[in-house]
Amino acid sequence: MIGVSEEQKNLSLTDQAAQKIYFGENLINAIEEFKNIEGSQKLCRKINQELKFLKKVLKNNQLKKEHLQCSNLTHFAALINVLKTVENCKSVNKVFLLNDKKVTVDIVSDGGLTWTKVIARNPKSVSQICMGNASYGVRSIIDQAEEFSECAKFQPCLFQTPKIIFIFTNGVSHNIASKLETYGITVKGTRLEDLNEIDEDDVDFSDTDDEAQEYNTDNLSGITELSTNNVSSISKVNLDVSAMLAYCSSVTNGSAAIYDFEVPVLKQQAAWERLRPQKHILEDFFKDKKLYCCQTAKDNFENIVKTVGGPNENVRAKELLERLVVLPDDADYRSTSENDQFNEVFNKVQYTNDSLKVGGKIRQRSLTIFTFGDRIRAVTVSANEGFVRAARQQGVNFVVFIHESRALTEQKEKTKAIPIAK
Template sequence: MSENNFDSESTENLYSLAKEKIEFGESLKSYVSRHKDIEGLQKLARKINQELKFLRKVCRDRTLKKEHLQCSNLTHFSALIDTLSTIKNCESVNKVYCLEDRKVTVDIVCDNGLTWIKVIARNPKSLSQICMGNSSYGTRSIIDQASEYVQCAKLYPCLFQTPKVIFVFVNGIGSNLSNKLKNCGVTVVGARSEDYDIAESDSDLSDDENVEKPSCTDLSTINATCIKKINLDVSAMLAYCCSVANGSAYLYDFHVPVLKQQAEWERQRPVKPILDNFFEGKTLYCCETAKTSFKNIVNTVGGSNEKIRSKELLERVVVLPDNATYKETLEGSEGSEIFRNVQFTPDKVLKLGGKIRQRSLTIFLFGDRIQAVTVTSNDGFIRAAKQQNINFVVFVHESRALTEQKEHTKAIPFSS
């Protein structure tokens, strides 16, 4: 008897909440009707109407479920309108831009097009879990969306400037996730708390050596894209020229665990387009040590096509002595403020040992002296340097090895 009463009360409470949700949706429509001059708001009003129509139908048919309220888009629409009410010079809402073969919808465009805003009303703990991989297959993390926004903004400059990307987290965000977004080039608005962070030990990641490698982008220097000089590490040149990054990842299944994993990464996140995008409009440099080491590796283990690509790459690179300074480059000092804040200085000594090897140290110091951002996959060196309180200006990408020779001996074509 009491159980039936409980079920009845729970059902009535659910319908009461639905009624409140519908009334709330009507208030959102009221705001929209008062701001008809903003592009896209009428489209938003139609979406709100669709939500309300659905809720009224399930209430009328007595088929309402708790999930209907939990998954209602009215929560997001409310957060969007709340954010909109605090913004001046709003130009449009739900503005659609094209990025390659897909569309990117920007919640709010303001400041005469100079600012793009995305509004996030999701549970902050859930956002962190998704970024740690604790989600169903195909679920896109907020980091994926940030990367997409930043990439898209570069394609649509306004007043000769790339629009600023802002993510507004209505319910807050984890501190670690906030830092990762900043490293992607996104400005974060919302309460930060370590309580929302998910420890790696709490995730579903295993300790197996073949588990997917976490993103290295959190090691890249913030705002380094403004620097027009690039110092190529050996690892960057190998990644750019290797067969696996130039098509063979889709042709072969490698026996060697490391190569098998890198091929899988390449299919998920092709590294060459990332590097090409970062190289665009910039001058490529390398020191003599990097050039010599790169050529030796290619000549020893590189395949015929990898050797051709390496030659073509070096023709694009300005090679300077190991001890060169920025005064010896063809350009002046770029991003000097960044270098003043984080560069290696003569009064600090980086001790050799472990991940700090002489060749790497020579290459990174060269990039520091000519005031170029060092492009590298050597995250071990960067982390080891950070432990000694030394920060280099870097752009970090995933590692790729030369694979062409091994395709004939330690790989199976997918077609066979």
Template sequence: MGTESVKLRELVLEKISFGEELIKTIEKHNLEGIQKLKRKIHQELKFLGQVIKTGKIKKEHIQCSNLTHFSAVVNTLNKVEKCLCVNKVVMLDDRKITIDIICDDGLTWMKVIARNPKSLSQICMGDASFGVRSVLDHAEDYLECAKLNPCLFQIPKVVFVFVNGVGSNLAAKIENLGIIVQGVRIQETDIDNDEPPNLDNFKLSTPNTSHIDKVNLDVSAMLAYVSSVCNGSAHLYHFSVHVLAQQAEWERQRPQKPILDDFFKGKKLYCCETARDSFISIVNTVGGVNERKRAENLLQNITVLPDNATADNKVQLIQKLTIGGKIKARSLTIFTFGDRIGAVTVTSNDGFVRAARQQGVNFVVFIHESRALTEQKEQTRATGIRN
């Protein structure tokens, strides 16, 4: 048995020991649902035991173990008062919704979330496999179920407990729904941890599009193309603004304009009126002198058509896309325009593309990395790079 296999086996054995101690911890509780929780833990231990017997151990067996969630539920249970039950199943239409903890004599419903903050935020942005539900989806379910199951003539309040923390933006969205959020708030820039873009995301680009000679430019593509950071300044400045410093570093590693120029070769450039108007508005507001000049030059090479223009292509049933989350009305207009005229939509909005795919719509796209306009910030929020 190799060194890696030995380590994995030890980690699985530690998980099993951890689960056994967890069962002992909850035996002091005499609540509705405790026996069900114990059975779930036993099932997890049985599975891990089978993994040990077969010797076919994978990292996923440790990383994806449900014991992490069960432990978080038990730890939260030990901190609340007047608990009535755990793992309570209530019906919402024809679906079963599990309430992790019901306490305060039934007046508080709690959901315990043990996933890492970055994963939670990515799922909410549509970065997940089809059918994976986000914490915002669960929030809406809990609220609807609470309304349908009043206690003492009151709608139970809903509390989401993030044991490993939660992104501050995501926390604000959940609170705006009317849910109490418990857990450390983490700034999204800290969640990103300065990691480069997941280059696998850019595999979202539609394959085999070389025969398509039309390009539909999203606002994000036009901004990247004229951005100062994509036209030399990445090698001239260090930015004090986190996101700009990050993009400048990525640009030094992976220049985007040559990628775009190469893709544009031999193709006709189009955009819709909504994209054109949004692009001009952004450039006039935050663009520098040279960025505005580049914007004017770029627009001279683009054919602008009405939003509802068509080239008699069979357009997908785009109307089934639900506006919300990463599906914004403006983006939907721009991507649908590309579909109508039979063009490849060039964009950095991979969140929209993933979210659309989750709803069963596959746009024809070429994905590039995002770049912001930087020229104004070069004068106030940047220092020169010394050679």
């Protein structure tokens, strides 16, 4: 078989970029129809920013596949298409404040009585994020539904709480649609069967959430400095979901030396793993310690492994869970078997039930897991540096050991992996 030359690959990528730019320029023309609507010029500027960036990397021969994958032009196109169907539109990209946090509503119509959010992501990608298989800091559609629902209550129009509509232009799973409807949200879009398998081809790397954290492949500084000092005497370890995933991942159990990946996030993690093997770091820290986790962490871990884990990752997950002591979310140190000596380091923990506000990088699942660790007086092992930083900014210091993030990769090795030449 004749391989595809690098020149041909670059030409194909260049053609894709040219098409994307042409697509974006047509969107600019389409906005003219709505130029009198509040926020339309802001939307136009956002599209121009996307075009300016694509033209720049194309001109400088710096174009990469992820530049096209991360483009928000698809979302903007979906927004404009929906805009053509609404009545009495008041504004687009309208920002409301909720406890000093920005909530961006794509379309405010019916004179302010209806808020519409447009979701152009692939439905499998939406499901993946809801299952927790995403970079920390990226909020799921359920998280955003909670924010929309709460924010609308504080922004009445004509003495009425605005109606909220989520439009999924590529469809949505039955489970997620049903969950959204419990928040009083009207869900539009094709209802799909539950999406148990996630193929990287179906993952849309673009992000329609203005406040979402961008993936950074270059900056690793500051991870280790987040770990709490002087915890060697603490014999209890509380495992976060991210720690369990890293421990069981194929990439931390030998495949990093065998495979590279086409997917940017997995490619970067494999490169990191070859430099800093995380399984050894975790095993060294676990030595002579008893491993715990709360029920929430166990349930989420099992769901993720079942959804995206490969055969060997499932076996390792089962073996790891057999080593763990699983306790209820509200357990405390009296539920543990060790003769607990109150360690001075826990005097610095400032947690109370209402110290941290859920939102942004403070997600309820993470708050439950980290709080559990402090209650049983264990060191929480996690890759969730975003949560730890956000908690510190609010004056709460958890007792933690931070490691680098690793995703489950075994399924991707079948289709998206590139064997490393020996």
